[in-house]
Amino acid sequence: MNLRRKYLDKFRENANIDVGKVSELRQNSIGVRILDLAKMKEELLAEYKYKIEAHAHTSPASTCGQVSAEETVKTYAELGYNGLVLTNHFIYDYNYMKGRSKEDGIKKYLSDYYDAVEFGKKNNLNVILGAEIRFTENCNDYLVYGIDEKMLSEIYELLPYGIENFRKNYSMPKSVFLQAHPFRDGMEDVDAALLDGIEIFNMHPEHKSRNAIANLFAKKNNLNIKIAGSDFHFLGGKDRSISAILTRKMPEDSFEFAEILKSGDYLLQIGNNAVIFP
Numbered sequence: 001m002n003l004r005r006k007y008l009d010k011f012r013e014n015a016n017i018d019v020g021k022v023s024e025l026r027q028n029s030i031g032v033r034i035l036d037l038a039k040m041k042e043e044l045l046a047e048y049k050y051k052i053e054a055h056a057h058t059s060p061a062s063t064c065g066q067v068s069a070e071e072t073v074k075t076y077a078e079l080g081y082n083g084l085v086l087t088n089h090f091i092y093d094y095n096y097m098k099g100r101s102k103e104d105g106i107k108k109y110l111s112d113y114y115d116a117v118e119f120g121k122k123n124n125l126n127v128i129l130g131a132e133i134r135f136t137e138n139c140n141d142y143l144v145y146g147i148d149e150k151m152l153s154e155i156y157e158l159l160p161y162g163i164e165n166f167r168k169n170y171s172m173p174k175s176v177f178l179q180a181h182p183f184r185d186g187m188e189d190v191d192a193a194l195l196d197g198i199e200i201f202n203m204h205p206e207h208k209s210r211n212a213i214a215n216l217f218a219k220k221n222n223l224n225i226k227i228a229g230s231d232f233h234f235l236g237g238k239d240r241s242i243s244a245i246l247t248r249k250m251p252e253d254s255f256e257f258a259e260i261l262k263s264g265d266y267l268l269q270i271g272n273n274a275v276i277f278p
């Protein structure tokens with residue numbers, strides 16, 4: 001039994017602790033159990049030692065992004081992350097597509113990623129490809145992990161036909177398909193059966209993502225893949241390094257990252273502090 005499972009069980013056993021009586025805790029057995037929790041956290045952080053950002057944008061690939069690939073890599077490396085998944089917006093007829101063939105547009109889209117990979121090598125940060133895709137039917141965004149250039153090209157053709165068509169007709173067994181910030185203003189409800197999971201913590205500082213509702217939705221619909229993302233767009237401190245996926249093993253590429261998410265063997269970290277069992 002791995003440490004995560006062991007502690008999750010232990011945590012559930014302790015779920016009824018009355019935290020209103022903290023001052024008395026050290027004197028009794030409940031106190032010992034609370035102190036155990038601190039030790040659990042320390043041990044979990046030692047075991048799940050790889051810290052990965054799952055949701056980040058760079059400029060110019062994302063028009064809303066304001067930070068270059070180089071600066072983004074530098075920022076995350078300085079903050080002690082081991083991995084960074086770039087999830088630039090992948091939208092039909094988006095800026096990098098205008099006036100270009102599909103192939104050239106995708107190359108342009110990927111140029112931030114390739115730049116980031118190079119800067120990552122110099123800064124000890126493993127940069128992984130992801131994508132935040134949008135169908136033309138509405139403004140919902142979906143995060144895809146387990147993706148490569150060939151898949152981007154195939155997916156692009158399907159963006160005008162909506163999520164339902166996409167999920168029924170496009171097979172991607174080594175990938176995961178998650179709705180980003182599903183309860184943010186402007187999002188439309190989606191049949192949970194079309195999703196592998198959702199982002200339960202979207203930490204973008206300027207949008208109401210209603211993370212608690214997202215969490216409840218995941219629970220009610222048995223969505224097992226639940227992630228946290230900083231939705232990094234800007235420098236200046238507000239949304240950098242606000243969340244992380246913690247793993248035991250460093251994923252080498254996008255498909256390995258998807259595999260870890262599918263296995264459920266990972267933790268979430270919020271605000272560089274709280275450790276959450278997804």
Ligand SMILES: [Zn+2]
Pocket residue numbers: 057062064065089233
């Ligand atoms: Zn954006």
Ligand SMILES: [Zn+2]
Pocket residue numbers: 055056057087132180231
């Ligand atoms: Zn985003």
